[in-house]
Amino acid sequence: MPDKTKPIAITGIGMITALGRGVAENWTRLQNGNSGIHLIERFSTEGLRTKIAGSVDFMGEDPLTIPSHSYSMADAVVDEAMGQAGFAGNGAFPGDLFLAAPPIEHDWATREKLSAQVHMGPKSYYSDHGPYEAAPRELFDHHRDFMNGTISDRIAEKHGITGSPITLTTACASGATTIQLGVESVRRGEAPVALCVGTDGSINEETLIRFALLSALSTKNDPPEQAAKPFSANRDGFVMAEGAAALVLEDAEHAKARGAEILAYVYGIGEAADTFHRTRSHPDGEAIIRSISGAINDAGLSPADVGYINAHGTGTQENDKMECFGIANVYGDAARRVAVSSNKSMIGHSLTAAGAVEAAFSVMTLRDGILPPTINYDEPDPAIDIDVVPNEKRAQQVEFVLSNSFGFGGQNVSLVLGHADA
Amino acid sequence: MNREVCITGYGLISPLGETPEAWWSLLNDPSATAGLVESDAYAPFHVVPVGDYDLASQVPKRGDQRAMEPMMQYGTYAAGLALEMAGLKDDEDLLGETHLVVAAGGGERDWELDQQILAELPGHNDRGAFLNQQLADGLRPTLFLAQLPNLFAGNISLIHKVSGSSRTFMGEESAGVDALRIAASRIRAGQVDICLVGAGYNGSRPDMMFTYHAGNILLTGDMTPLWQRPDAGIVPGSAGAFLVLESRERAVARGVQVRAVLGDVKSGRSHRREGAAVANARQQFGSLHPGIRKGEVGILSGASGFGPVTGEEKSFLKEIAGELGGAPVRGTAQACGHSMDAAFLQNMVLAVSMLERGAICAPLADAPLETAANDVPVSQYLVTSWGHLTGEAMALVEKADA
Numbered sequence: 001m002p003d004k005t006k007p008i009a010i011t012g013i014g015m016i017t018a019l020g021r022g023v024a025e026n027w028t029r030l031q032n033g034n035s036g037i038h039l040i041e042r043f044s045t046e047g048l049r050t051k052i053a054g055s056v057d058f059m060g061e062d063p064l065t066i067p068s069h070s071y072s073m074a075d076a077v078v079d080e081a082m083g084q085a086g087f088a089g090n091g092a093f094p095g096d097l098f099l100a101a102p103p104i105e106h107d108w109a110t111r112e113k114l115s116a117q118v119h120m121g122p123k124s125y126y127s128d129h130g131p132y133e134a135a136p137r138e139l140f141d142h143h144r145d146f147m148n149g150t151i152s153d154r155i156a157e158k159h160g161i162t163g164s165p166i167t168l169t170t171a172c173a174s175g176a177t178t179i180q181l182g183v184e185s186v187r188r189g190e191a192p193v194a195l196c197v198g199t200d201g202s203i204n205e206e207t208l209i210r211f212a213l214l215s216a217l218s219t220k221n222d223p224p225e226q227a228a229k230p231f232s233a234n235r236d237g238f239v240m241a242e243g244a245a246a247l248v249l250e251d252a253e254h255a256k257a258r259g260a261e262i263l264a265y266v267y268g269i270g271e272a273a274d275t276f277h278r279t280r281s282h283p284d285g286e287a288i289i290r291s292i293s294g295a296i297n298d299a300g301l302s303p304a305d306v307g308y309i310n311a312h313g314t315g316t317q318e319n320d321k322m323e324c325f326g327i328a329n330v331y332g333d334a335a336r337r338v339a340v341s342s343n344k345s346m347i348g349h350s351l352t353a354a355g356a357v358e359a360a361f362s363v364m365t366l367r368d369g370i371l372p373p374t375i376n377y378d379e380p381d382p383a384i385d386i387d388v389v390p391n392e393k394r395a396q397q398v399e400f401v402l403s404n405s406f407g408f409g410g411q412n413v414s415l416v417l418g419h420a421d422a
Numbered sequence: 423m424n425r426e427v428c429i430t431g432y433g434l435i436s437p438l439g440e441t442p443e444a445w446w447s448l449l450n451d452p453s454a455t456a457g458l459v460e461s462d463a464y465a466p467f468h469v470v471p472v473g474d475y476d477l478a479s480q481v482p483k484r485g486d487q488r489a490m491e492p493m494m495q496y497g498t499y500a501a502g503l504a505l506e507m508a509g510l511k512d513d514e515d516l517l518g519e520t521h522l523v524v525a526a527g528g529g530e531r532d533w534e535l536d537q538q539i540l541a542e543l544p545g546h547n548d549r550g551a552f553l554n555q556q557l558a559d560g561l562r563p564t565l566f567l568a569q570l571p572n573l574f575a576g577n578i579s580l581i582h583k584v585s586g587s588s589r590t591f592m593g594e595e596s597a598g599v600d601a602l603r604i605a606a607s608r609i610r611a612g613q614v615d616i617c618l619v620g621a622g623y624n625g626s627r628p629d630m631m632f633t634y635h636a637g638n639i640l641l642t643g644d645m646t647p648l649w650q651r652p653d654a655g656i657v658p659g660s661a662g663a664f665l666v667l668e669s670r671e672r673a674v675a676r677g678v679q680v681r682a683v684l685g686d687v688k689s690g691r692s693h694r695r696e697g698a699a700v701a702n703a704r705q706q707f708g709s710l711h712p713g714i715r716k717g718e719v720g721i722l723s724g725a726s727g728f729g730p731v732t733g734e735e736k737s738f739l740k741e742i743a744g745e746l747g748g749a750p751v752r753g754t755a756q757a758c759g760h761s762m763d764a765a766f767l768q769n770m771v772l773a774v775s776m777l778e779r780g781a782i783c784a785p786l787a788d789a790p791l792e793t794a795a796n797d798v799p800v801s802q803y804l805v806t807s808w809g810h811l812t813g814e815a816m817a818l819v820e821k822a823d824a
Contacts, residue, residue, distance in 0.1 A: 044550020103528040143637025164689035167593040188611040210566040242723040273588040331447025409576025
C-alpha cells in the first residue's frame with residue numbers, strides 16, 4: 001500500500017561543481033568558504049560586461065558542447081552515487097531515472113562546422129553552399145547527440161534502466177524537481193529506488209549573453225571570487241555556473257534489507273506554480289510561501305522544526321528579497337532563529353543542476369552537523385533580517401534542512417531533508 | 423490506491439484544425455490532407471503546417487501573444503480549449519489544484535540573425551569579439567524566454583492561471599508519453615486529483631530542420647506513403663495537444679462529463695539493436711492485452727516515417743493487428759506530419775474524439791496495414807509511439823461508458 005507521505009531514504013550521492021570533482025572535495029572546499037568563480041577562458045568575453053563564471057573546466061571533453069559537457073558530468077556523478085549506494089556495476093538498476101538537463105542546442109562552433117557539411121538547398125537555412133545533398137552518414141550520431149533525450153538515454157543504457165528515462169526542465173528548479181519525481185515514484189511503490197540527476201554544462205557565449213540581456217548576471221568581475229553576494233545589500237546578480245549532482249533515492253525498508261547505508265531522508269516535497277510574471281514572483285510571495293509550507297506540511301513538521309535552510313539565494317535583488325520574504329512569512333517569529341545560507345555564494349548558480357547539487361550539500365550538512373557559510377557577506381541588507389551564516393561555516397547539528405529552488409516561468413520547489421537517525 | 427483516471431477535456435490545434443468535426447472530416451478525406459502539405463517553403467523538405475486560427479480567443483492580451491513563438495502559442499491555445507471543455511477555465515479554485523505536466527523542446531531561434539552571423543563568422547579575424555557583438559546587439563531578451571522549454575508551461579500558468587504546479591519534460595517523442603504516464607500515475611495513486619497534460623511542437627522551423635537533416639531523417643522528393651518511406655522519411659508536422667485528466671471521484675463530485683477513461687500507459691526504452699524495440703513493444707502489448715476487447719479496438723500509431731524504425735514498427739503492428747482479429751491501424755503522420763514531442767498526445771486527443779463517435783477514420787495511407795474499419799463500433803484505442811531514435815510506448819484509452 002503506497003504511503004503518500006512516507007520519508008524516502010538517500011543511499012548515494014555524487015557531485016561536481018566548479019570547486020572540484022566528487023562529494024568529499026566539494027564539501028571540504030564549501031565548508032572552507034572557497035569560491036569556484038573565475039574569469040572565463042572557454043571563449044572570448046571581449047565586449048561583454050560579465051566576464052566571470054563558475055564553469056567546470058576539468059572534464060576534458062573535446063569538443064566541448066552543451067550535450068557532451070552535460071553528459072560527462074552527469075555520467076561521473078551517477079557513477080559516484082551508484083558506487084556509494086552499491087549499485088555500480090550491477091548493470092540493472094531497479095528503478096527509474098529522472099534527469100534534469102539544459103535544453104540542447106548547437107553551440108556556434110558546431111553550427112559553423114555543420115553548416116559547411118550539411119547542404120540543405122537554396123531555400124533552406126544556415127547553409128547556402130550549393131544544392132541539396134543527403135547528409136553524410138557519419139553525422140547520424142551527431143544528430144543523436146543534439147536531441148534533448150540523449151543524455152538520459154545514454155545514462156539509462158549504461159545502468160540497465162529499462163523504464164523510459166525522463167529528461168526534464170523546470171528552469172532553475174530542475175534539480176529539485178528530479179528529486180520530487182523520484183520521491184513520488186518510490187512512494188507510489190512503482191520501484192524501490194529512483195536515480196535523480198541534475199546536470200548543466202551550458203556556459204557559452206550565447207547563454208551568457210542571454211542571461212546578461214535579462215540583467216540577471218553580476219558584472220563585478222574583479223575579483224571574480226567576490227562577485228556572488230547573496231543577501232548582501234550590494235548584490236548585483238547571479239554568477240552562471242556549471243555542475244552536476246546525482247542522488248539515489250530508496251525505500252527505507254529496501255535499503256535496510258540489503259544493508260545499504262542511509263545517508264539522510266527526503267521527508268517532504270512542496271511545489272507551486274506562480275501565475276504572476278515570466279521572470280518575477282508575485283509581490284505577495286504566494287507561490288514561494290505555498291512551496292515552502294507545502295514541503296514542511298508534507299514532512300509532517302512545523303517550521304520551527306526545520307533549523308536550517310539551504311537557500312535558492314541567487315544573489316539577484318529580486319530573488320533574495322522574495323525568498324526571505326517567503327521565509328519570514330512561513331516562519332513568523334521563528335524566522336530569526338533559522339539559519340539560512342547560500343551555496344551559490346561559492347559555486348555560482350548551476351541552473352538546471354542547482355537543486356540537485358544543493359540537496360546533496362544538504363545531505364552533508366545533516367551528516368556532519370556543519371552549516372556552510374554565505375561568503376562575500378560584507379554589506380547586510382536591512383530589508384533582509386535573517387541569519388545568513390555570514391562568511392564562516394558553523395558547527396550546528398540540525399534534524400531537518402529545507403532546500404529551496406525557484407525558477408523563471410513561475411517554478412517553485414522546496415524539499416525537506418532529514419537526518420538519517422531522525 | 424488504484425483510482426480510475428478519466429479524461430474530462432481535450433484540446434488540439436494541428437494541421438487538421440481545431441475541432442473534432444474538422445479532424446474527422448479531414449481524416450476521412452485523403453485528398454484534402456494531401457493538400458495540407460507545404461513543399462515549397464522549406465524545399466527540398468516537406469512540412470505540414472498549422473493553418474490560420476484565432477489565437478486571441480484563448481490568449482487575449484497582445485503582450486502575451488508577442489511573448490511566445492508558434493510552439494508556445496499552439497500549446498497555450500490547445501490548453502485553453504482543454505480547460506474550457508473540462509469546465510476549469512477561469513475557475514480559480516479548481517485551477518489552483520490543477521497540476522501541469524507538459525512535453526516541450528527548445529523554442530524557435532532567430533534564424534535570420536543566425537544566418538547573418540554565419541555568413542560572416544567562418545574565417546573572421548576577430549571571431550570572439552564579432553560573435554559577442556552580434557549576439558549582444560541582435561538577440562532580443564524576450565526571445566530567450568520564448569526559447570526556454572519550461573516557459574511553454576510557464577505561459578500556460580500565466581495566461582490560464584493554472585497554479586497547482588508545473589513540470590516540463592524534454593526528449594522528443596518519449597517526453598509526450600511520459601508526461602501522460604507520470605500525470606496518470608500521480609492521479610491513480612492519489613497524489614493529485616487533476617492534471618493538465620500536453621505538448622507542443624512547431625515543425626516549420628529552419629533551425630530544427632538543420633538539426634534533423636544532419637541525421638538525414640527528413641523526407642525529400644515525392645510524398646511517398648508513410649509506411650513505404652526510405653531512411654529519410656520524416657515530414658515535420660506541428661501541433662499543440664492537451665488533455666485534462668482527473669480521478670473518477672473528482673469528476674463525479676464536480677459533475678463534469680467524462681469523455682474517455684485512460685487505461686495503462688506503458689513507456690520504456692530499448693537499445694534499438696536488432697529486434698530490441700519489437701521485444702519491448704511485445705512486452706507492453708502483453709501487459710495491456712487482458713484489457714483489450716478484440717473487434718472493438720482501433721490502433722493509432724505515431725510512426726515517424728523514419729525508414730528503419732517505422733519499418734520495424736510496421737511489422738509489429740501488422741502482427742498485433744492480426745492477433746486482434748484484424749484491428750484497423752492508422753498512422754497519423756501520413757495526414758498531419760510527425761510532430762515529435764507532441765505526436766503521441768495529438769494521437770491521444772484524436773483517439774478520444776473518435777471514441778466519442780465510436781468509430782475510426784478511413785485508411786490514411788495506401789498500405790495493406792491500414793485495413794478498412796470493420797463494422798463493430800470502436801470502443802477502445804491502442805495508441806502507440808516509437809521514437810525516431812529511442813523509446814517505445816503504448817497506451818489504452820476507452821469509451822467513457824464502455
